[in-house]
Amino acid sequence: MTQMIRVTYLIETPGDPEAIAAKIAADQSTGTFTELPGETEALRARHAARVESLTPLPDHDQPAIPQGAGITGPFRRARATIAYPLESIGTDIAALITVTTGGVFAMRGLTGIRVVGLDLPQAFACHPGPQFGIEGSRRLMGVPQGPMIASIIKPSLGLSPEDTAQVVRMLCEAGVDFIKDDEKMMSPAYAPLKARVDAIMPVIRDHADRTGKKVMYAFGISSADPDVMMRNHDHVVAQGGNAAVVNINSVGHGGFSFLRKRSQLCLHAHRNGWDLLTRHPGLGYDFGPYQQIWRLLGLDQFQINGIGAKYWEPDDSFVQSFADVSRPIFSDADRPLPVVCSGQWGGQAFETWRRTGQTLDLMYLGGGGIHGHPNGPAAGVRSIRHAWQAAQAGLTIQQAAAEDPDFRAAYEKWGRP
């Protein structure tokens, strides 16, 4: 039986959604703007994409993409699932993206277009997927159970390698499991990656020697040049590091794929730039299909914001993202570790626990919530650990604050209604 790649689109048009769906299927396989002698019935039968289902949605008065004066509503909407023969695309991620989405966003007659579903045949299990994922992350951090508590270097930019190492020492002593470079920190002239690795890894090793705890440090190795990114990777490995932050959209599919195939590091993915692809509900990509592609390419840990994030993303969207990354594509091994982050201070542990299926298989990352704790970063880490234990025990946030002075101090700073 022919294997099919199924893509579901949210379509908006002042015309007929059914005609638009049929046009997507034709344009993305065999058609052009005029009839051609070579486009035979036999060729179409074997290679044409097909509209499998079309579900009408309520009309909109306003178009997702503003239109000129001549184009008026109602703007008709539908979810359309189109099946593409695997044989016509193959399993290459660039082919998948170009054929099923590349031209679709360019189509005339649409006033909105969003990719909302991706159902890949088993053949796509050929991609590497995570090397470490949830289990490997736990093993490397020495955290067999419970949430992994993480922090980030602050200020984000501007610290020398030596100053950064001091912050690392402070965070190690504060008791975190994981520390990362800010995603904006890669290799600027005042703090090159190599110098930062050389200043930071002795602190990590020294802390491990003294306490038996090897904190995972994710270095910002991203480069748009894969050769440079691999040199960065190799230097981190040579100095005993075990993780890296990768700005997936900035390095792109090819850069990430190249790294993953050679990587000895746990790859912590930062999706900056993603918001452009998803923020307008009538345009772009749902996180669901987007994250599938990056998981196949092989990220290990995936930042997905959190409850009460400091960014635009609503809580419901984060909850959906958590469910998305937790759902196997082909097997449990292709699930990355969800990294809950952005404006987190412990107070969000309660709702996070409640809304993500009461799992502790997550990294919980506090930046300002640890660095800015009134009693210092160690109190910040303790307050977050206490919050998670309290959430797991079924306490309310107020009960947790009453019980623990560190969490109470955080609650009084950030949690008062």
Added chain:
Amino acid sequence: MTQMIRVTYLIETPGDPEAIAAKIAADQSTGTFTELPGETEALRARHAARVESLTPLPDHDQPAIPQGAGITGPFRRARATIAYPLESIGTDIAALITVTTGGVFAMRGLTGIRVVGLDLPQAFACHPGPQFGIEGSRRLMGVPQGPMIASIIKPSLGLSPEDTAQVVRMLCEAGVDFIKDDEKMMSPAYAPLKARVDAIMPVIRDHADRTGKKVMYAFGISSADPDVMMRNHDHVVAQGGNAAVVNINSVGHGGFSFLRKRSQLCLHAHRNGWDLLTRHPGLGYDFGPYQQIWRLLGLDQFQINGIGAKYWEPDDSFVQSFADVSRPIFSDADRPLPVVCSGQWGGQAFETWRRTGQTLDLMYLGGGGIHGHPNGPAAGVRSIRHAWQAAQAGLTIQQAAAEDPDFRAAYEKWGRP
């Protein structure tokens, strides 16, 4: 003097654009959601980004991104130019993108955000830029002057390698300078890249032997795996090919950069997927900053649609794109060959000539306009060459149709009002 990277944003907010611009500058350099001990004045003075100018624009009644019930207009708009110290970013393209745009799209309080300008300091001239560009493309095609006339394999998908070779023979005999794979054609099971190269290159070589004219064929070598893409590249080179189609957004910055550093091929860039980034005027990227980045990375030929394209893009946008790619970033050598395409049949030569500064430094690509010509593809190519000569001579489209039977046949099929 400190070198600065200047990025201009179109900002939309129900709040104060000046405050939003200041927040972008802070968040993208040193800030987080709470005051931190390490964020000193000295650090800020050296590393902070600064708002250099803010130009108010007329309010909008509707937000670019739909908002919940509580958020009402007017939505205030401004162009804001923010200067980032080069020292804090460096010249890596991934760093540039992450720091100046990655987080910006995520910011709360914005209802629209678009990158509309990018002014890079001389340090970015470190990037390779085009290897062949306009002059190299002319040399390889043997077209010292006039527009380069191009076509594409049709139907886009579904042909066997042998059938494709027949189409190539037909197009060579029709007199084109350049042929390309459809961007959706990479290496599917029924027509793997290697088999297509092996079937097509003998036709190209044979035609060159017989006529002295070596038609440039751009093979779809794209892969999200740079190792695979390089193997594809190497096979094209081994068989005497000299060009490739690359789906730049699907391979990403890293994949493209890796290829360019090793490439012996003229790289014909297809920007499928770009429309998502630009189609909503209140969101994403203008083509101007986008194309600068890809030019620095080193593409040689850049598809930019055309007058009366079959896609959504209005003519004015194409005209602006043509001007964008024709403007040197650091020198004339960083200009790619503009590829005018999409629904072109020759009739658009007149307005293209008039609106792109009366230049012939372009590739003019007809798909259906050549394959679908009533008198066959050779007549299609002749009709396009005639149209360009007529446009250059100052004739109207009707005069050109009266003068030449091939162009008249095309005009009667596609050009009648």
